[in-house]
Amino acid sequence: MTTPEETASRPTERSGLRTQAVHAGVRLDPMTAALCPSISTAVTFAARYGDIGFSAAGTVEERVPYCYAREGHPNARQLEARLAAMESGADAAVFASGMAAISGLLLMLLNPGDHLIISDISYAGTAEFARGILQAKGVTVTLADMSDPEDVKAAVTDRTRVLFAETPCNPVLKLIDIALLAAIARSASARLIIDSTLASPIATQPLKFGADFVVHSLTKYCGGHGDAVGGAVIGRDATAIKCLRDEIGVHLGAMLSPFNAWLIMRGIETLPIRMEACSRSAETVASFLEQHRHIVGVRYPGLRSHPQFALAQRQMVVPCGMIAFSVRDMNAFGSALEANLRVFTFAASLGLSRSLILHCHTAELQRTTFKLDDEHLRRYREFAGDGFFRLSIGLEDPQDLCEDLDRALNAAFGE
Numbered sequence: 001m002t003t004p005e006e007t008a009s010r011p012t013e014r015s016g017l018r019t020q021a022v023h024a025g026v027r028l029d030p031m032t033a034a035l036c037p038s039i040s041t042a043v044t045f046a047a048r049y050g051d052i053g054f055s056a057a058g059t060v061e062e063r064v065p066y067c068y069a070r071e072g073h074p075n076a077r078q079l080e081a082r083l084a085a086m087e088s089g090a091d092a093a094v095f096a097s098g099m100a101a102i103s104g105l106l107l108m109l110l111n112p113g114d115h116l117i118i119s120d121i122s123y124a125g126t127a128e129f130a131r132g133i134l135q136a137k138g139v140t141v142t143l144a145d146m147s148d149p150e151d152v153k154a155a156v157t158d159r160t161r162v163l164f165a166e167t168p169c170n171p172v173l174k175l176i177d178i179a180l181l182a183a184i185a186r187s188a189s190a191r192l193i194i195d196s197t198l199a200s201p202i203a204t205q206p207l208k209f210g211a212d213f214v215v216h217s218l219t220k221y222c223g224g225h226g227d228a229v230g231g232a233v234i235g236r237d238a239t240a241i242k243c244l245r246d247e248i249g250v251h252l253g254a255m256l257s258p259f260n261a262w263l264i265m266r267g268i269e270t271l272p273i274r275m276e277a278c279s280r281s282a283e284t285v286a287s288f289l290e291q292h293r294h295i296v297g298v299r300y301p302g303l304r305s306h307p308q309f310a311l312a313q314r315q316m317v318v319p320c321g322m323i324a325f326s327v328r329d330m331n332a333f334g335s336a337l338e339a340n341l342r343v344f345t346f347a348a349s350l351g352l353s354r355s356l357i358l359h360c361h362t363a364e365l366q367r368t369t370f371k372l373d374d375e376h377l378r379r380y381r382e383f384a385g386d387g388f389f390r391l392s393i394g395l396e397d398p399q400d401l402c403e404d405l406d407r408a409l410n411a412a413f414g415e
């Protein structure tokens with residue numbers, strides 16, 4: 001006989017993403033069958049003599065579901081199952097942050113002497129970790145323009161083990177053709193990792209296009225409310241994810257807390273409808289900016305003017321909520337923000353319910369983070385110039401967002 005808690009949430013692989021987002025991974029408390037997951041704060045779990053050893057390897061999952069919370073706990077496990085279902089992966093491992101997920105995965109896949117090819121434009125933490133710690137530990141790192149297959153092929157060596165790219169990439173919203181990159185990775189016998197934080201599982205499911213691993217900063221769209229830091233790796237191969245959890249996760253000790261896992265699990269319930277709503281608003285705001293007399297350039301995957309609009313149509317279900325735009329004088333506009341913005345907040349991060357604006361100065365990014373060679377800097381500057389502003393569109397009324405930007409633009413550059 002099945003119990004009510006076992007039958008309460010049974011999405012299938014064919015269920016739509018909105019159904020998965022609400023139901024996948026939920027394990028109801030068998031004592032109460034409460035319809036909302038409990039938060040399990042336990043550090044340790046009762047076991048029988050002989051069932052647990054001193055090492056995590058071979059203990060957890062095979063003989064007992066949980067042993068010690070740093071190695072895994074019920075809230076992490078439920079979130080992992082939900083993410084694996086939504087990305088069509090075999091399994092997932094959650095971490096205390098997106099950076100813990102990224103650095104953990106790279107540490108697992110790369111040994112001294114191995115070669116990593118990473119996108120010339122990527123999240124600052126990823127770029128700095130690869131060029132800094134990984135290189136110091138003997139991994140060679142090459143930056144390549146992942147949107148240009150010839151540039152990637154030219155970077156491949158017989159030691160290349162991993163290709164790492166973001167799409168859309170932060171901050172310039174350039175896109176990467178995942179299927180094309182997967183083919184290059186396969187012919188080099190390398191693994192392809194896609195950081196899909198800006199797309200979320202709603203816009204793109206990279207495993208379906210041939211990626212081996214997807215990483216997310218759950219802090220952004222998945223959590224969606226700006227109240228919990230977290231990260232995840234989802235893989236097509238369950239053995240690799242188990243290894244990531246048992247070898248890296250356990251010993252890095254960067255386990256997601258039960259409360260953050262619970263918050264992110266709840267945030268994901270509304271991810272599909274939030275992503276649709278912020279994409280629609282972003283389309284309105286991007287079109288408004290594109291025809292504004294004080295705007296020099298706009299880049300948004302949902303605009304026909306995006307140089308990879310055709311790829312966006314092929315690879316993204318919705319164009320998401322991130323917009324990049326440039327004005328003729330960054331400091332003039334930057335100085336007008338505080339007095340004129342009523343809805344946007346000037347702040348780091350993205351993907352939350354409130355809209356955010358951030359500046360991206362080319363010279364500063366180049367000095368601290370990217371350190372691009374002349375050719376890749378030239379490519380970056382094709383859109384970015386000396387710098388631009390990045391918007392993360394939230395859930396407010398798009399009309400209010402347009403009015404906010406209009407007020408600040410007119411204050412900076414005249415009516």
Ligand SMILES: *Cc1c(COP(=O)(O)O)cnc(C)c1O
Binds near residue numbers: 100216220231
């Ligand atoms: C924020 C972000 C990260 C890092 O995630 P944290 O949760 O802040 O550690 C990685 N990649 C991208 C694209 C991001 O936006």
